[in-house]
Amino acid sequence: MNGIPFGPTYDEMLERNLIDPEIKGKAEKAISDELDPINLFNITWKDTDNNVRKIVLPPELTGIDANIVVLLGKDFPSGSHKVGPAYSTLIEGCVDGDILPGQHTILGPSTGNFGIGVSYICNLMGYDAIVIMPDNMSKERYERIERYGAELDLTPGTESDVILTLQRTYELAKDPKMRSLAQFELLPNYRFHRHVTGNSAIEAVEGIGNGRIACFACAPGSAGTIAAGDQIKETFPEVRIAALEPYECSTLTNGGRGQHRIEGIGDKMCTLIHNVLNTDFVVLIRDDDCVRGLKVIHDGADILAESGIDMETILYMKDLFGVSGICNIIGSIKMAKHLHLGPGDNVVTVATDGYDRYESVIEDLDRRYLEVEDFVLRRWKKDVFDNADESNIMDFRQSDKKEQLFQQKEKDWIPFGYTKEYMDSMKDQNFWDAEYAKVKYYDKKIKEMRRQPND
Ligand SMILES: Cc1ncc(COP(=O)(O)O)c(C=O)c1O
Numbered sequence: 001m002n003g004i005p006f007g008p009t010y011d012e013m014l015e016r017n018l019i020d021p022e023i024k025g026k027a028e029k030a031i032s033d034e035l036d037p038i039n040l041f042n043i044t045w046k047d048t049d050n051n052v053r054k055i056v057l058p059p060e061l062t063g064i065d066a067n068i069v070v071l072l073g074k075d076f077p078s079g080s081h082k083v084g085p086a087y088s089t090l091i092e093g094c095v096d097g098d099i100l101p102g103q104h105t106i107l108g109p110s111t112g113n114f115g116i117g118v119s120y121i122c123n124l125m126g127y128d129a130i131v132i133m134p135d136n137m138s139k140e141r142y143e144r145i146e147r148y149g150a151e152l153d154l155t156p157g158t159e160s161d162v163i164l165t166l167q168r169t170y171e172l173a174k175d176p177k178m179r180s181l182a183q184f185e186l187l188p189n190y191r192f193h194r195h196v197t198g199n200s201a202i203e204a205v206e207g208i209g210n211g212r213i214a215c216f217a218c219a220p221g222s223a224g225t226i227a228a229g230d231q232i233k234e235t236f237p238e239v240r241i242a243a244l245e246p247y248e249c250s251t252l253t254n255g256g257r258g259q260h261r262i263e264g265i266g267d268k269m270c271t272l273i274h275n276v277l278n279t280d281f282v283v284l285i286r287d288d289d290c291v292r293g294l295k296v297i298h299d300g301a302d303i304l305a306e307s308g309i310d311m312e313t314i315l316y317m318k319d320l321f322g323v324s325g326i327c328n329i330i331g332s333i334k335m336a337k338h339l340h341l342g343p344g345d346n347v348v349t350v351a352t353d354g355y356d357r358y359e360s361v362i363e364d365l366d367r368r369y370l371e372v373e374d375f376v377l378r379r380w381k382k383d384v385f386d387n388a389d390e391s392n393i394m395d396f397r398q399s400d401k402k403e404q405l406f407q408q409k410e411k412d413w414i415p416f417g418y419t420k421e422y423m424d425s426m427k428d429q430n431f432w433d434a435e436y437a438k439v440k441y442y443d444k445k446i447k448e449m450r451r452q453p454n455d
Helices: 010-014 021-032 037-042 082-094 111-124 139-147 160-173 188-204 224-235 288-298 302-305 311-319 323-336 360-371 372-386 399-416 419-425 431-450
Strands: 054-056 067-072 105-109 128-134 151-155 176-181 214-220 240-244 281-285 346-352 393-395
Touching: 010 105, 010 188, 010 431, 021 037, 037 111, 067 188, 067 323, 082 111, 082 188, 082 372, 082 431, 105 111, 105 160, 111 128, 111 139, 111 346, 128 139, 128 160, 128 372, 139 151, 139 360, 151 160, 160 176, 188 224, 188 346, 214 224, 224 240, 224 346, 224 431, 240 323, 281 288, 288 302, 288 360, 288 372, 302 372, 323 372, 323 393, 346 393, 346 431
Parallel strands: 067 346, 105 128, 105 176, 128 151, 214 240, 214 346, 240 281
Antiparallel strands: 054 067, 281 393
């Protein structure tokens, strides 16, 4: 078997219209048949009309004049945009000749969505996969991974215990048959989000407000998504990039560590691929506000109608977000207030996944609070959204703050064998631009090397 598996280039993930029309047509028809491998060509922020999937939040929800534009990840194949970095890391490994079908088993260290993405693309591209993740994440995640055929290898804990999954992955990777898609360390994750997410964000604000982006607010897990900010800054140098993290696990802010409820983010580390040079602000968000906000949006139709949102929008919004999406919305409101943004200004943020994997989290909330009647939801709408304020916003633009983040990164990654020299090279924007420039190289190689679908 010659060549690498059939799948899109970075440019084709950004721009559906660059896909060969026959393949594009087949991919669009296969959306309802998710295990058809042609769905690799549906890894994109765009809908079939080539528009970025997004919602501009109603001001009655946000309580502010600036536009909050949320890019919607739930309609990516496998149900979240994390399939993009999973695919990009695998296909780059294939191009480099480092990952060979039939010979290698893929390891996916994750807290859920990346693992779901890894198991999904391995199913489509013919690889065996093992997903290594904490044993206390929402049960919907494990069900999906098993449905896509990957093996689960569970380590104790929750979102904040990712370091255990990394240690376990390093152990498993000593077997020469194993190849790890190390999302926290490998730069395809950065390339996917800078190129595909960043340029999609820039397109998403066309025709909205002043057509520019004043703030990009994003809660890092692997810190892949926040790389979109690097591309946004190239186009809109005035943009302020805010990294959001759980109040209960304030690692970027002050090295704090703790358990929290925002699945997918706040992993008790500064990841290797986080370009902290472009992180302008760090904002702390309380975890239960995110879960309560999700409850309001999913179950509070009457309350939302009382604040003047029309029923069509309420019903449309119901399933669009997960817990981290609500964290990103709260962070966007806080930043818009902090930056004094007005009606012409746009804040862009991301909803990585949708409600479908949080039913159990909301059931748990109902159990914890016992009373979740309308009067409680009315109070939560006010507390979580209307009263989101400027507290816990830290300016990280000064050199001492950058140094703090560099040091956190060294503390987290030197134990895994990275050299001080390599870590120092990351303190220069040229490092990141050179890594981004490799998109062109990989795109050329993918086009030359990919097998045709029926080879
Ligand atoms: C639900 C959810 N939100 C946010 C993130 C963070 O995205 P990133 O890893 O790109 O920083 C993840 C990552 O897995 C996630 O699963």
